[in-house]
Each structure stands twice: as structure tokens, then as C-alpha cells.
Amino acid sequence: MIPVQRLPATNRLVRLCDSRTEKIRKLGATSEAARDEWRLAEAAKSEIRALLEKMAPGVLRCMYCLDSLGTDIDHFEPLSRTPLRTFCWHNHLLACSRCNSNFKREDYPCDEETGECLLIDPSADDPADHLELLVAIGKYEGKTRKGKESIRVFGLNRKDLMEGRFDAYITSCDVLNSWHRKVLRGDLEGAARSAAALRREPFGDVLRALEKLGRLPYAAAALGDELAESVSAWLHRLPHQAATTSQPHVGSDDALAR
Known part of the structure; x- marks a missing residue:
């Protein structure tokens, strides 16, 4: 989520x-x-x-x-x-x-x-406050009671989703490295297409988990040198990508007109 x-x-x-x-x-x-x-x-x-x-x-x-x-x-x-x-x-x-x-x-x-709902509402909560995605195996762990209940109720660890997240992890790593190589050689149009395609992929939680790992001081140990460099560059260019990909910021005038 x-x-x-x-x-x-x-x-x-x-x-x-x-x-x-x-x-x-x-x-x-x-x-x-x-x-x-x-x-x-x-x-x-x-x-x-x-x-x-x-x-x-x-x-x-x-x-x-x-x-x-x-x-x-x-x-x-x-x-x-x-x-x-x-x-x-x-x-x-x-x-x-x-x-x-x-x-x-x-x-x-x-x-x-308290009567508080124990399900994550992604329009009101940040799922990352309650869930940890083990990105390389596609499995969620609950960090809070709300996270654990959400895994159970939504079936977030069902087999097809775990396999899909693993496939998305492989694809995301490949696309991020390809995107970075395009940026380095100055192919910004090609890089923008790759970024837009990656953002349209299912399992957007996988990309978000990779972004989180890329912010850690031990990112290279977790991701490997090449992917860590790619994710670091991706994070550095996030505002530019949001402006150039086909997915505008939700809530902007463009998003409302889409």
C-alpha cells in the first residue's frame, strides 16, 4: 500500500x-x-x-x-x-x-x-507508518496492530501478491539502472519515458520501498553499488520527474483535468 x-x-x-x-x-x-x-x-x-x-x-x-x-x-x-x-x-x-x-x-x-479503526486508510494514513515491505521477497510485516490487521483483512501477503511484488522488484531494479544510464549519457527524453513507465507499473509499493532503502546510509550494502547509485540519482531528480512524466501530482490542476 x-x-x-x-x-x-x-x-x-x-x-x-x-x-x-x-x-x-x-x-x-x-x-x-x-x-x-x-x-x-x-x-x-x-x-x-x-x-x-x-x-x-x-x-x-x-x-x-x-x-x-x-x-x-x-x-x-x-x-x-x-x-x-x-x-x-x-x-x-x-x-x-x-x-x-x-x-x-x-x-x-x-x-x-478507543474504538479506533484498525485498518489502514491510504487516503488518511501513511501505510509506511504501519507496514514494512521486505522488498526482495515481496512480503509485508506489520509494525503496528493496525498494520497487522490490515495485512490480515486485505490479504496483503497472499501468494499471488508476494510473487507479483518480487517480479516488480526485479523489473524496478532493471528499469532504475536503465533510467540512470540514460540520464548519464544525456538521453533525458528516454529517461523520462522510463520514469513514466515505472510509475505506471503495478505494485507502486515496491518502488517506494526501494526509495526508502536508497535514503539509508547503508544503501550500497542493501542494494548493491550500481542500484544504490541509480536510486540516489532517482531521488535527487524526483521533483523534475514529477514535472516531466505523464503522472502529475495528484491534486494539481493537471491531475484534476486528467
Whole structure:
């Protein structure tokens, strides 16, 4: 998982969601009423999906696994638990059907004493505060209780994801070294294409883990000399890359228009 920046709701979305929420309230604020209103709310769902797709990492990736395409609008806190949050913009994330329907479903663990949710919301939390990715084997370890619960509920260590992250690690290392060689020989256009392609790849958490390792004083020991130099150069040029690749900063005017 990586952070995603939540965009502000449009005025139209606010109006649509407020109207539907009021209908749920008048119908008794039950989960049945919430499900009925959600099923009928095509205009609101279209607006929500459009904004979530602008927020999505890579090429419309699931905000939980970062592998599959995000196909579902997930209610982070299930509507069966809080019907009046069914149309709350801050309660929506983009998920693949496997993460949403096969793993997370209605699960929403909370701390027994504080009531705090024990799942990582990538639009509100930095997953790195709670998760450690062992990048060379593609496995997550939980640093906190929230991290451990998120691994369990989202199925973050299922076999296909671990294998996919390992493949992404190999690919990312190769592309970073290739990108650096292009930079060194002055092929900035080619380097920009490589950077854009790498940022569009699934498993953006792998690239973020490599960036984290590249900031460590023992980066060369962890990554090897060539890759450590490539990652160091990548980190040094991050602001330039953000301006030249096809993935603008989420939340910028360009991102809103994309």
C-alpha cells in the first residue's frame, strides 16, 4: 500500500450525496435503506468513481493491493455498520473486486477501548507508518496492530501478491539502472519515458520501498553499488520527474483535468 491524496468533492457530488443521505435518514437510517439508495444512485456513483480514478495509483490500480485494476467503489467503513456514511466522500476508496469482495468484505476491526479503526486508510494514513515491505521477497510485516490487521483483512501477503511484488522488484531494479544510464549519457527524453513507465507499473509499493532503502546510509550494502547509485540519482531528480512524466501530482490542476 502507498498513500493516495484525496481530492476535494465537487459541488455536484456534495449535492448528490447530501440528497441521498437525507433520504436514508428519512427511511430510518437502516442498512437496507442505505443499500437501496446506493443501488439507485447512478449519478453519485459516477461522480465518485471519476474522482477515485483520478486519485488511483499507477494505471487505475486497487488502492489496497496495487496489483489489479480498481473496479469497485469500496465503502471503507461498511454501510451495514454506519448507513449514514454510505454517501460520505471520505468513506470511499477504489478497490479491485478480489480485495473488496473476497477479502475485506464487511470486516472493520476496531480497538476495543478507543474504538479506533484498525485498518489502514491510504487516503488518511501513511501505510509506511504501519507496514514494512521486505522488498526482495515481496512480503509485508506489520509494525503496528493496525498494520497487522490490515495485512490480515486485505490479504496483503497472499501468494499471488508476494510473487507479483518480487517480479516488480526485479523489473524496478532493471528499469532504475536503465533510467540512470540514460540520464548519464544525456538521453533525458528516454529517461523520462522510463520514469513514466515505472510509475505506471503495478505494485507502486515496491518502488517506494526501494526509495526508502536508497535514503539509508547503508544503501550500497542493501542494494548493491550500481542500484544504490541509480536510486540516489532517482531521488535527487524526483521533483523534475514529477514535472516531466505523464503522472502529475495528484491534486494539481493537471491531475484534476486528467
